[in-house]
Amino acid sequence: MVTQYAFFFDAAACSGCKACQVACKDRNDLGPGTLWRRVYEVTGGGWEKKGQVWVPSVIAYNVSMACNHCENPVCGAACPVKAIWKREDGIVFVDTDLCIGCRYCEWACPYTALRFHAATNTVSKCDFCYDAVDAGKPPACVAACPRRALDFGDLADLRKKYGDLRHIHPLPDPEQTGPALVLRPHRDAARAAERGAEVANWEEV
Amino acid sequence: MLKEWPLVAFTVAGQTALGLFLVAGLPLFFSRGGAADAPARGSRLAVLLAALGLMAAASFVSFFHLHHPFRAVRVLANVRTSWLSREVLFELGFMALLAVLAFLLWTGTGGEGLHRGLFAAAGASGVLFVWSMSKLYMLKAVPAWDHAYTPVSFFLTAVLLGALTAAAFSGAFRPGGSSALKPLLAACLVLVAAAFLWALLTAPVHGIFGARPPASLTPPGGASSALYAARLIVLVLGSLALAAAIWRESSAPALGAKAGLAAPVGLAWVLVLIGEVLGRFHFYGQVGRP
Structure with a gap:
């Protein structure tokens, strides 16, 4: 029995095609401006002097991120009306019939998973395609990835399969929320912080 | 940024109400002489009504940042973990105590001890209201807010605008x-x-x-x-x-x-x-x- 559903993301494999982002929007009928899964383009670096030679030190990789259905969801702790709750299998839901639209959870979530949804005038977020998962199918983002950079499953199983890395630059400290997330880093990620790499596509995400 | 105007109005008005209540009210309620004379009682009442009016205005304007204001009746549901619920709890407590104290002064009922006790309780509730307001912004996800800047700024605004409002009333x-x-x-x-x-x-x-x-x-x-x-x-x-x-x-x-x-x-x-x-x-x- 699954006790905590989780996503796996392979930053080394991701090409930044955004098929996951579009599949999510399509399946959940999200309008313009609402993204439950986003692909962040992380860039930085430039030129670096090594001895007498200038060499490129460019950082460039992608991070595909949705709600991480955290073990300690700070969004739920912050919500004044208890509109955010966690199912037995770890999936975190927003009850749009209870949400008052104060948008406080948007600020509280370090992964910016909560998104205002104009159609319901409430916040909304990834629900792990729970109906598909309950039927034994993968979430839309996982199914759409052409490079198999995304996977899903029980957090314990994913850790056995891929390791237990939960942080790469510029993701927040995982101790804040305990994200149900397993990562495989891109080779540039180790030096991204020291080279000042930042998200480059804010207008998009 | 400009879309947050209801929160700007709510926080500034709420903090001013607390500052005015404390700066103008403390000398009136705890100085020697008490409320035996009518002018002192009138001054106390004026301070309470001004603070209550500011709190009522702050509360009203805060509804404009909600997209479903009529669902806000459940806002106290998560006092156990949500600083936003706690903020509203202490906000309502502050307003209720202000109203009760104003009513007692208006009708001339209750002794000096009761009035001072209610003043202290209202003050404590008001301080906790602004403290909760500070804590709700001190989020780990927002490093710019998650340090002393937030509570110090909020209490500074409260005392500064409270004192200036009291001075402006006095001068005018x-x-x-x-x-x-x-x-x-x-x-x-x-x-x-x-x-x-x-x-x-x-x-x-x-x-x-x-x-x-x-x-x-x-x-x-x-x-x-x-x-x-x-x-x-x-x-x-x-x-x-x-x-x-x-x-x-x-x-x-x-x-x-x-x-x-x-x-x-x-x-x-x-x-x-x-x-x-x-x-x-x-x-x-x-x-x-x-």
Whole structure:
């Protein structure tokens, strides 16, 4: 029995095609401006002097991120009306019939998973395609990835399969929320912080 | 950033209400002499009604930031973990205690001990209201808010605007002047200087002077350095108006309170209020919404 559903993301494999982002929007009928899964383009670096030679030190990789259905969801702790709750299998839901639209959870979530949804005038977020998962199918983002950079499953199983890395630059400290997330880093990620790499596509995400 | 105007109005008005209640109310309720005479009771009532009016206005305007305001009846459902629920709890407690105390004074019921006890309880509830307001913004996800800047700024705004509002009322509505006005104006001047210095000290945390926030998934806000600079300029102008009021009060005490003080104190109140509102817009501008 699954006790905590989780996503796996392979930053080394991701090409930044955004098929996951579009599949999510399509399946959940999200309008313009609402993204439950986003692909962040992380860039930085430039030129670096090594001895007498200038060499490129460019950082460039992608991070595909949705709600991480955290073990300690700070969004739920912050919500004044208890509109955010966690199912037995770890999936975190927003009850749009209870949400008052104060948008406080948007600020509280370090992964910016909560998104205002104009159609319901409430916040909304990834629900792990729970109906598909309950039927034994993968979430839309996982199914759409052409490079198999995304996977899903029980957090314990994913850790056995891929390791237990939960942080790469510029993701927040995982101790804040305990994200149900397993990562495989891109080779540039180790030096991204020291080279000042930042998200480059804010207008998009 | 400008979309957060209901939160700007709510926080500034709520903090002013607490500051006015404490700065003007403490001497009235706890000074020797008590409330035996009618003028003292009238002054107490005026302070309570002004604070209650400000709180009522703050509460009303806060509904404008909700997209489903009619569902807000459940807002106390998560007092156990949500600072937003706690803020509303203490806000309602503060308002209720203000209303009960005002009613007792209005009807002339209750003894001095009861009045002072209710004043202390209302003060504690008001302080917890502003403390909860500070804590709800001190989120680990928002480094710009998650340090002493937030509570210090909020309580500074409360005391500063509370003291200035009390001084403005005193200067405008007491033709004979008040013996406490000069020290109150001097205290306001010190508080404006403190607000100015605090803004300078915390500037690097907020991206001023070339400092950059750490990389994260939280989008950058729209706070501009121009807004920050405008606030500092307005605070300097406000302190000049306060200095003019102190000078007038010192040089011509007989004339001062009658006509000479209302204008500079009123001007200082307007300027400092504008400064605090600009500062609050800058505060919300630190963080963008996705």
